Amino acid sequence: MPPSDTPENTTTPGVEGDADGPLIVFDQVVKRFGDLTVLDHLDFSVAPGERVTLIGPSGSGKTTILRLLMTLEKVTEGHIWIQGEPFSHMRRGSALVPANEGHLRRRRKRIGMVFQQFNLFPNMTVRKNIMEAPVHVLGVGKDEAAQRAEELLELVGLGDKIDAHPTQLSGGQQQRVAIARALAMRPEILLLDEVTSALDPELVAGVLDVLREVAETTDITMLCVTHEMGFARDVSHRVLMFDQGRIAEEGPPEQIFGDPREERTKSFLKSVLDNGY
Amino acid sequence: MFWDFEWTFQIMPDLLSGLWATVQITVIAYLMALALGLAIAIVRRVPIIGSLLHFVMEFIRTTPLIIQLVFVFLLAPSTVSGMTVGILVLGVHYSSYTAEVYRSGIEGVSKGQWEAARALSLPTTRTWGAIVLPQAIRKVIPALGNYLIAMFKDTPLLFAIGVAELLTEAQRVGSADFRIVEAFTVVGFLFLLVSIPSAIVIRRLEKRYAAV
Numbered sequence: 083m084p085p086s087d088t089p090e091n092t093t094t095p096g097v098e099g100d101a102d103g104p105l106i107v108f109d110q111v112v113k114r115f116g117d118l119t120v121l122d123h124l125d126f127s128v129a130p131g132e133r134v135t136l137i138g139p140s141g142s143g144k145t146t147i148l149r150l151l152m153t154l155e156k157v158t159e160g161h162i163w164i165q166g167e168p169f170s171h172m173r174r175g176s177a178l179v180p181a182n183e184g185h186l187r188r189r190r191k192r193i194g195m196v197f198q199q200f201n202l203f204p205n206m207t208v209r210k211n212i213m214e215a216p217v218h219v220l221g222v223g224k225d226e227a228a229q230r231a232e233e234l235l236e237l238v239g240l241g242d243k244i245d246a247h248p249t250q251l252s253g254g255q256q257q258r259v260a261i262a263r264a265l266a267m268r269p270e271i272l273l274l275d276e277v278t279s280a281l282d283p284e285l286v287a288g289v290l291d292v293l294r295e296v297a298e299t300t301d302i303t304m305l306c307v308t309h310e311m312g313f314a315r316d317v318s319h320r321v322l323m324f325d326q327g328r329i330a331e332e333g334p335p336e337q338i339f340g341d342p343r344e345e346r347t348k349s350f351l352k353s354v355l356d357n358g359y
Numbered sequence: 360m361f362w363d364f365e366w367t368f369q370i371m372p373d374l375l376s377g378l379w380a381t382v383q384i385t386v387i388a389y390l391m392a393l394a395l396g397l398a399i400a401i402v403r404r405v406p407i408i409g410s411l412l413h414f415v416m417e418f419i420r421t422t423p424l425i426i427q428l429v430f431v432f433l434l435a436p437s438t439v440s441g442m443t444v445g446i447l448v449l450g451v452h453y454s455s456y457t458a459e460v461y462r463s464g465i466e467g468v469s470k471g472q473w474e475a476a477r478a479l480s481l482p483t484t485r486t487w488g489a490i491v492l493p494q495a496i497r498k499v500i501p502a503l504g505n506y507l508i509a510m511f512k513d514t515p516l517l518f519a520i521g522v523a524e525l526l527t528e529a530q531r532v533g534s535a536d537f538r539i540v541e542a543f544t545v546v547g548f549l550f551l552l553v554s555i556p557s558a559i560v561i562r563r564l565e566k567r568y569a570a571v
Contacts, residue, residue: 154474197474197475201471201474203472204494205497214479214489215480218489219479219482267480
């Protein structure tokens, strides 16, 4: 049992090593960049297998949440817990101290991320892009990893592009490869950061279809930052509306999109619709 | 007669052996500059040690090569040949340039590549070895190639520490027979003979790698 007498733990009942508890817990998380507060004492949790969509105006901190989970940023204050264990921090005796690189490396292996700009490795073929992490991080054999790469490419509808280089693919195809690459690590948590924002409109549907398929056929927990409200409505269990680093409103998609209660949610949804999303 | 062809042919063996030494010195020192420069470019990203190293390299880059050659040659124990000193000093001196070239290449790799590597939990060695460096080096191959030619043209400075490279040989045979003009003219042609094909190869590399 982890120590419960440390001040850090007192505000997070139910997160300690509880298998049925939430998978991800943000506990009073603050993130500042200089004077700018991006996340302001944020509390929220995500259940295993839950698909959560984060919406809100740009600069409201949605992407920062994903980046904190991917350990691309560090929390300024507060703690992040995953599976009841400290994630942004680690235990030292009875205290929690900021995590070192080794701790982060161990704990983020089962978290995958798909980026707005795809970020495929241009010096490798599609096959190598997908095999790289399973082989060199999980220690999967090359044959097995290659086989899995083929299966994943079939899943995203690009079986014939396995030997192509990323530069030979369209944006939509690159993003589907990036999804396959993230899935190759068999993530428990998949972070999707505006994955269709950089795509030409006609390529968006193909990427979203792949993600719908992933949502339907797996129980991967998904956190999704998107402006695709139709997609959010279809796949997510819950929608969080962010504004100025706080959750302005949350609820099931039918309620948030059909019957928003907060004025900020209403005006945000209106502006998104007006912009033709 | 102002120009004595017969004499020119006679000194050719000596000059060619000088040229051969020049090419050898250049190749070895260049390989050293390539490897050392890369190591420096990577270590320079480490806090404190990196800044220190930066200062040292800045010092090497902003002082004349010939002074470094003479200085190290005079300080080195007499058992160390001028050839060895020449190669080492050339290699280190040019690594201060190649390090900058690599640095620009490394900085040219987008932040997204690092983040993707991190999101996949790739080990640091893999991130550098399989993702960052292959992309960085590809971009700077033409710039690195230009330093090969620059270094080749700097080898006559080894004359100052008595290494039997091309210029030293020319000076020796030329002054023995009072025919410096012929000797040095041939030296110029021999340098061209190597530089021009090298430049053409580098231009090709430039085209090939700039296209991607």
